[in-house]
Amino acid sequence: xxxxxxxxxxxxxxxxxxxxxxxxxxxxxxxxxxxxxxxxxxxxxxxxxxxxxxxxxxxxxxxxxxxxxxxxxxxxxxxxxxxxxxxxxxxxxxxxxxxxxxxxxxxxxxxxxxxxxxxxxxxxxxxxxxxxxxxxxxxxxxxxxxxxxxxxxxxxxxxxxxxxxxxxxxxxxxxxxxxxxxxxxxxxxxxxxxxxxxxxxxxxxxxxxxxxxxxxxxxxxxxxxxxxxxxxxxxxxxxxxxxxxxxxxxxxxxxxxxxxxxxxxxxxxxxxxxxxxxxxxxxxxxxxxxxxxxxxxxxxxxxxxxxxxxxxxxxxxxxxxxxxxxxxxxxxxxxxxxxxxxxxxxxxxxxxxxxxxxxxxxxxxxxxxxxxxxxxxxxxxxxxxxxxxxxxxxxxx
Numbered sequence: 001x002x003x004x005x006x007x008x009x010x011x012x013x014x015x016x017x018x019x020x021x022x023x024x025x026x027x028x029x030x031x032x033x034x035x036x037x038x039x040x041x042x043x044x045x046x047x048x049x050x051x052x053x054x055x056x057x058x059x060x061x062x063x064x065x066x067x068x069x070x071x072x073x074x075x076x077x078x079x080x081x082x083x084x085x086x087x088x089x090x091x092x093x094x095x096x097x098x099x100x101x102x103x104x105x106x107x108x109x110x111x112x113x114x115x116x117x118x119x120x121x122x123x124x125x126x127x128x129x130x131x132x133x134x135x136x137x138x139x140x141x142x143x144x145x146x147x148x149x150x151x152x153x154x155x156x157x158x159x160x161x162x163x164x165x166x167x168x169x170x171x172x173x174x175x176x177x178x179x180x181x182x183x184x185x186x187x188x189x190x191x192x193x194x195x196x197x198x199x200x201x202x203x204x205x206x207x208x209x210x211x212x213x214x215x216x217x218x219x220x221x222x223x224x225x226x227x228x229x230x231x232x233x234x235x236x237x238x239x240x241x242x243x244x245x246x247x248x249x250x251x252x253x254x255x256x257x258x259x260x261x262x263x264x265x266x267x268x269x270x271x272x273x274x275x276x277x278x279x280x281x282x283x284x285x286x287x288x289x290x291x292x293x294x295x296x297x298x299x300x301x302x303x304x305x306x307x308x309x310x311x312x313x314x315x316x317x318x319x320x321x322x323x324x325x326x327x328x329x330x331x332x333x334x335x336x337x338x339x340x341x342x343x344x345x346x347x348x349x350x351x352x353x354x355x356x357x358x359x360x361x362x363x364x365x366x367x368x369x370x371x372x373x374x375x376x377x378x379x380x381x382x383x384x385x386x387x388x389x390x391x392x393x394x395x396x397x
Contacts, residue, residue: 010138185287337366
């Protein structure tokens with residue numbers, strides 16, 4: 001296993017704190033591997049293997065334990081009196097009423113509980129009522145650019161970005177055979193869409209769903225209106241309700257395949273409810289639905305910056321400035337605030353003027369960055385112009 005210290009360290013530091021640990025994210029992003037790493041750390045610290053209970057509900061051998069009563073009894077029989085126990089449950093969403101079960105185990109035994117899940121539907125709302133105030137959530141993503149460098153044991157150079165665009169899923173990144181990489185990406189696509197979207201969402205007309213999905217993926221980084229998608233489909237002779245389009249998009253969001261980015265009024269200091277952008281978790285999977293998706297390289301770079309900000313713990317918004325202007329990202333983490341403009345290149349004077357203008361309209365003194373793939377960087381009193389890799393080093397600090 002290749003280490004992922006960004007996740008591993010805080011996970012181990014949360015050990016025995018009385019809270020249930022939830023590892024959530026798209027399938028195959030590395031959640032199960034992190035549980036294995038946690039197991040290694042526990043054993044290294046002196047915990048015996050008999051104190052660790054592991055359940056993986058992707059494996060058929062555990063199907064019988066999807067019954068909460070049977071699972072509760074199974075765990076109870078493995079608790080060692082006078083010693084702490086550790087419970088790992090992989091893909092907990094396969095258990096009906098899982099949160100009630102987990103809370104019962106937490107309240108009944110001296111046990112530290114870690115669970116993973118691949119669908120946000122079961123990690124929100126009424127599903128978590130039983131665990132309110134009693135859990136820590138860890139968002140687990142496919143590899144960041146920095147992690148990709150570590151996985152491939154390569155130098156920190158812009159070429160790594162080109163490789164990362166092919167896929168950021170750990171298993172695919174580690175595979176050296178191009179044909180096997182493609183097979184693995186297709187398998188990931190089928191798993192995410194069939195199991196976590198089509199099956200869980202009970203979608204009957206897959207063809208229409210994929211038309212909606214393709215529209216959203218073709219417009220990553222653009223303001224998307226549900227009405228606009230519906231009207232576009234209707235112009236092609238496809239009748240679909242507003243609610244159906246909204247449901248299709250929400251299913252992709254709940255599977256952690258898409259991430260919505262709301263608008264934030266940087267002057268009025270409020271989150272706006274109308275319109276938002278969507279960004280995709282991995283470009284390799286996107287290419288299966290949008291084979292020529294690399295054409296809009298500027299939007300792809302914007303999507304990359306969004307993901308890197310998220311992976312480094314920032315809450316990210318589209319920044320709205322006044323009535324008619326916006327800045328690509330307003331990001332915050334603790335007391336740190338960033339304004340970020342993203343453009344593939346600003347060598348063209350007209351493009352440069354357009355990208356720079358939002359910075360001149362800002363009134364606060366938060367950090368400001370223009371991120372491009374240019375090798376030449378402009379100096380300004382209003383912002384710092386950085387390449388992609390240099391920007392990532394800035395947000396890592």
